[in-house]
Amino acid sequence: MARYHIETYGCTSNRGESRSIESALRDAGHYRVDGPKEADVSILNSCTVVEKTERNMLRRAEELDEQTADLIVTGCMALAQSEEFQQADIDAQVLHWDDVPEAVTNGECPTPGPGTEPVLDGVVGILPIARGCMSNCSYCITKQATGRIDSPSVEENVEKARALVHAGAKELRVTGQDTGVYGWDEGERKLPELLDRICDIDGEFRVRVGMANPGGVHGIREELADVFARNEKLYDFLHAPVQSGSDEVLAEMRRQHRVDKFLDIVETFDDTLDHWTLSTDFIVGFPTETEADHEQSMALFREVRPEKVNVTRFSKRPGTDAAEMKGLGGQTKKDRSKAMSELKHEVVAEAYEELIGTTREVLVVEEGTGDSVKCRDSAYRQIIVQNADEHGLEPGDFAEVEVTSHQTVYAFGTPV
Template sequence: MEKMEKTVYVEGYGCTANQNNLEIMCGLLERNGFIIVKNPNIARIALINTCIVKGPTEQRMIYRIKELARRFRHLIVSGCMVNVNPDKVKEIARKVNENVVVSLVGTNQILNIVKAVKNNIENKQKDFLERRKEIKLCVPKSYKNRVVGITQISEGCINRCSFCVVKIAKGNLFSYPLKRIVENIKRDLASKCKEIWITSQDNSSYGIDKGKQMLPELLKKITSIKGKFLVRVGMCNPATVKPIVNELVECYENEKIFKFLHLPVQSGSNKILSLMNRNYKVEDFKKIVRKFKKRFPEMTLATDIIVGFPSETEKDFKKTIELVKETKPVVVNISRFWSMPGTQASKMEQLDEKTKKKRAKELMKLHLKIAEEENKKFINKETEVLIDEKGFNNSWIGREKNYRQVVVFSKEKLLGKFCNVRIEEAKSHYLIGKKK
């Protein structure tokens, strides 16, 4: 196969797990002699790893599939969109280019990416869609960021949220073997990663399918690995944090774990939480937050909120506003409700877009105010920052122990280094500091 024949243009979207899936697919392709390129003009085949967590995201995927199908004769589509609606994906591509060769790779078939690409180049339209328990650990990967090592600890989840299409895409919980997870992290550290991201659809449910919640045990194993590195624990559902909250707080005492808790509450109304099938109450969320903040007062609390869920009244929304005021999350991922086909919520009576936009705007205004106020508390403090990204000009971007983002200006090469920084300014989304 000639060199041009083996060039692959890639695009990736979505969550941290999706990012890791693309890293693995690129790593496997490179291991087998393929060349990953950023310029579509010099590529023979295109690979797009899709996300459909929300309606606008799905529309973006449809647009990109059309554009790539127009440009390329050979196209691989992977990710959640493939699992949920494979026929639609092919229809979208072939509507704009009847000669395009489209191959589909499901979220639990990514280790077959090399076979998929080789078949596609040979004009064999073979798909890899069968549901299986695929362990995405200890395999080649091409790092998107050389400082950050992403480790998936499971696939799927135990929940059945009425609004969620990801459950349809990823299925039930399958927890990966603990020893393999630890080995994967050791490999990342050996590759000089300094920041480890633990990710899944719900980290605190890890192990439930094996009979017990094992996240605290896993974190203890990870933090016992020798070396200087930091661990970001990804999204945890309040329902599955509740039984292990005391153990988790104890684990967070370890200096290797960022004092960062991503705990999606989704609504401040118990009525709405019930309609969402979230299996916890607002009081549970508050209790978890209080326990963490009592021990780690400067911690970063991140949460997700859906505004305009079916039947959400003004009173329900005000309860969400009051909850945000009380718990003061520094990071709030705000989504206007978008009806996704196949979900329970899509069958409920929908709110009008004007109301959803108004509520999202009000919540965003409050969030930015709280975030800036909380970040200003760091001004004039000195802290250690791990630089994990290059910014513009002479700027570097890093994270301090609470996972606050810090911008540092320096002509030195700081990527992957721990630096002592004095915080001089604070914005809603980041801090600005000077290297000591």
């Protein structure tokens, strides 16, 4: 029996991997402790999405190496850049996610049974539906860690979702490196079927679909939009990262879509749903991005007006083709990032301003700061309710709230 400490960095999918590791460790009789100094083994589930993150991971690995008897490093940086930990003279086992439980159990492979209690994060259930993707983006290092898409069956994922709901999940987060290509390894487009089946599970809960690249969504856009329209349990929310408004830059990025396909998706969802939230990502300062390319991205942003946006400055990732390109100056990237971030705040604030005075049904998802709770409406917009104890609200509750004000990227509401 081992005492373990685990830290997770990066995306929701990584968090799902950590929960799978923890479930296997508990089944094998191990238990979690509060910090690395009390642990027999520490597990660092790493991220490597940008260079700054990479530096943070190495620094944290060095700290854990000093504080615990044994260190295991897993996750995207471990799988894509294992040599970085060796070069930093960090004494750690660098392992794939699936190999972590066996390493902790000294070769005894745990075999969780079907009755294993699901792992929840409060009332949020994380459901990774597949690992890997079908893309080959020139700038992405994560693909080196995750490989091509590997999709469990629809039935297997539905059973995992059912177990989470029966265990108390009120919000299911369907995750993966690219949920839109779920099933492609078997020659099928299975995401719409999977979402329908999950929504058929008995119980009152909501479902959020995680990141889905436009290249995968485009071919199922009409079917997928119809699934959203007929299932009230689905948040009307789609995260489709466009990355650039320039077809030339998208080609250099080796993205599997062009701007017209992204616009097709937006138009289809606009035509099918009354209210929905578009979430997208932009990379600014890609090595081949000209000022004209940047202006095309800004123009696309203004046209589609996404309510949730991630703006990332390009950084070279080792071992990727884009790392060999001659980069842009740091000031250029900074200026373009600032311009897009200012536009982001303008657009998002406008969307939340329009909510003021409306009444929304919300799900209380988690506790906030002080005596407040964080809620989500049907389009996954965040609404904060203050004085939660006074209103008798806690995570897992559904409520009607009137939106009273906003703070750019979230709103405030009062129960009615």
